[in-house]
Every structure is written in structure tokens, then in C-alpha cells.
């Protein structure tokens with residue numbers, strides 16, 4: 327944990343001074359409602375969801391579409407009904423929609439045009455200033471066997487990715503009883519195993535409609551604490567966070583970020599840092615291992631289309647995968663059992679991963695939006711650092727937090743709070759040449775946004 331500087335709001339508001347601070351002080355008291363969300367998450371309900379999803383013979387995207395069948399149509403019907411039940415239990419606050427679209431043929435994985443459905447459960451935000459702000463959590467309900475086109479062979483997909491869908495369902499059940507400033511979208515997508523079809527469609531639609539997605543948390547393969555070698559680690563979850571997008575024609579913004587040494591401070595990485603800190607506060611038994619990479623080698627997930635659309639998106643995955651359990655026909659070969667069956671899922675572990683997701687969503691959806699217009703003044707040579715930003719519109723704004731760290735450090739090391747009326751401050755004795763700065767916004771209860779890396783302001 328970083329050392330939080332003392333809250334010097336009044337003093338700073340008057341004097342507009344910074345401090346080369348970092349003295350340890352009280353972190354904000356945990357939000358008791360968020361602590362309750364964390365404790366309400368049930369490993370037993372998650373277990374039931376995983377077993378039900380794995381009971382369909384296959385959830386392959388090209389499998390039986392009939393609602394009464396034992397293919398993807400049956401699974402879709404069940405997932406939708408579960409969200410519907412959560413909605414009913416929360417007095418109808420959760421809005422459940424089907425996002426159905428025609429996927430054109432795209433051989434080899436989609437040999438003919440196909441109807442694909444995502445289930446979208448939305449908990450509308452209650453903040454007057456926050457109507458467009460949206461946070462998304464996702465898992466994929468489709469599955470596959472060894473052959474990616476095998477739409478009839480058994481593919482229970484318990485870990486990949488009934489575990490993620492079960493976590494999303496459980497969070498919808500629990501969180502729909504609480505209020506958040508920003509909208510929460512609980513998403514169960516299909517087509518992941520074919521070509522990320524469901525998430526691609528939804529992310530593109532969101533961009534086209536101008537949805538302001540501040541965070542997307544993909545949960546894919548979060549079911550097992552046991553690695554292929556048999557090592558058990560119940561205390562770690564990996565969180566993959568991309569740096570600068572590798573694109574042929576980088577934007578001026580991306581080039582400026584790289585010139586400023588900000589390659590580790592893309593929005594997905596600031597999001598990952600925030601999630602890690604929130605997890606440490608609310609779910610100390612599970613360490614978030616942030617990995618500076620979009621995804622594992624040879625693999626991809628539903629966060630990628632969101633990154634493609636310019637949204638901050640990250641991926642949770644168990645600490646070490648057992649590849650005998652993924653994308654495998656159910657069989658035994660030379661004494662080795664293959665297949666993604668529920669008996670290999672650690673439901674207490676999945677519940678802890680869900681708790682980290684729930685705490686992160688809750689804090690970020692109650693926090694103000696990340697501040698906009700964050701700049702570091704770079705118009706003259708000096709050893710102090712002056713930052714400025716646009717005022718945040720939230721009525722419950724508690725202030726802004728200046729954070730910084732060594733350029734070689736992965737996580738924030740120092741913090742200094744300033745009052746809500748301040749939009750420019752100088753941190754004396756800490757040079758922007760030597761450290762990385764960020765600015766967060768927090769509310770009166772202490773919920774803080776992810777940090778924003780400042781762009782360089784060349785004029786006074």
C-alpha cells in the first residue's frame with residue numbers, strides 16, 4: 327500500500343502549496359455497505375451456477391439454439407432467467423435485456439451467418455452528475471471442446487467460463503440491492519471462443535452510442551486455484567492490463583504519452599492499480615497480481631474489443647492455468663483426465679475473485695469520475711511540479727489526490743490530498759522529471775477514482 331499523505335485540504339486550499347509528502351496517515355475508513363457486499367457474496371450460489379451451466383451438454387456458440395435444448399439456447403435461457411430473478415428480488419431495479427445480433431459468416435470459426443445473443447443486466451446509476459458513466463463486468467457463457475467447430479461434443483466449460491458468468495450473476499444478485507452513482511452493466515456474452523463476437527458487438531455498439539465506459543472487468547477462467555503441476559495458490563488472482571496499444575499509426579496523444587515516459591500509465595494500467603488497492607482494502611486474503619500485458623501468449627479475451635474501442639479494460643484470470651482443463655474433449659489418455667468439469671473448480675476461490683470485482687465496481691461506481699483535463703505544467707525549467715485539472719462536477723466531491731511514484735516503480739508510493747475547490751497545485755521539491763504523477767478525484771466518503779496521467783502543458 328502506498329503511504330497516504332495527510333488530508334490537508336483547508337490548508338492547501340488557502341495556501342495552494344504542495345508538500346513533498348508521503349507521510350503515512352489514515353486511509354479512508356472502509357465503506358460499510360461495500361464490506362457488506364463483499365461478505366454477502368456466496369460461494370454456494372456460485373457453485374450452483376457453475377453446476378447448472380456445466381450441465382448443458384455444450385454451450386458452443388454453434389450448438390442447439392432451442393431454449394429447451396441442452397445447447398447454447400438452453401444456457402442462454404437459464405442465464406437470462408437468473409438475471410430476471412435477481413431483478414425481481416431487487417424490486418425490478420436491474421434491467422435485463424437481450425442483445426441479439428446477426429453475426430455474418432467469418433470462416434473458419436463462424437462458417438455460416440448466425441444469431442448470437444448477449445445478456446445485459448443494467449443497474450442504473452443514481453448520481454445526478456453521473457447518468458452516462460458506466461462500469462462493465464463480463465463473463466462468457468459459451469464453451470468449446472478440442473475442435474473449435476465441434477458444436478455437439480460435450481463441453482462443460484466449468485472454469486472457462488462458467489466461473490466468470492457465475493461471478494457476474496452473483497454480483498448482479500448482491501449489488502442490485504445497493505445504490506451507486508454510475509451505471510453498472512453485468513454482461514454475459516457468447517461467441518468468445520469463436521472470435522470474441524459477442525463482446526465485439528456490444529463494445530462497438532457502446533462506442534457508437536457514446537457510452538462513457540470508465541472500466542471494464544473481464545472475468546475469464548477464474549475458477550481454479552490449482553496449477554497444472556498441482557500447486558495450490560488461493561491467495562492470488564492475475565489482472566492483465568495493457569500499456570500503449572500497438573497500432574500502426576499511433577495518435578498524437580499516444581506519441582505524447584510515450585515521449586513523457588507514460589507507457590505504464592495508460593487508463594487500463596491506472597484502472598489495474600486502483601483495483602489492486604481496493605482489493606487490498608476489502609479482500610486482503612486475495613492479492614491482485616497486476617501483469618503489464620494485454621493477455622497471455624496465444625490467448626485473448628472479451629476485454630480486447632473494449633480496448634480496441636478505446637475503453638479501459640482489464641482481465642482477471644486464475645493464478646496458474648491447468649491446460650488439461652481447457653478446450654478439451656472429455657477423455658482419459660495414459661492415465662491423464664482431460665476436460666473442464668465442475669469438480670475441478672474451487673468455489674471459495676471464485677467467490678473471492680467475485681469479491682474483488684464487487685469491491686472494485688462498488689468503489690469506482692461511487693467515486694467521482696476520473697478528473698478531466700489533467701496537465702502538468704511544462705512551460706519552464708523548474709524543480710517543483712505544478713499540476714492542474716478541470717473541476718469535477720460531482721456534488722459530493724471530497725477533493726483531489728495527487729499521487730506519485732518512482733518512474734521504475736509499478737504502484738503509487740506517495741499521495742497528497744487537496745480540497746475540492748482546488749484545480750491547480752504545486753508539489754514542492756518533487757520534480758516531474760524524476761517521478762510519475764497522477765491525479766485522482768475522491769468523494770466525501772473517500773471513494774477514489776483511478777488516477778489520470780497528466781499531459782504536458784507547454785504554456786503558462
Ligand SMILES: [Zn+2]
Nearest residue numbers: 486487546547
Ligand atoms: Zn474463456
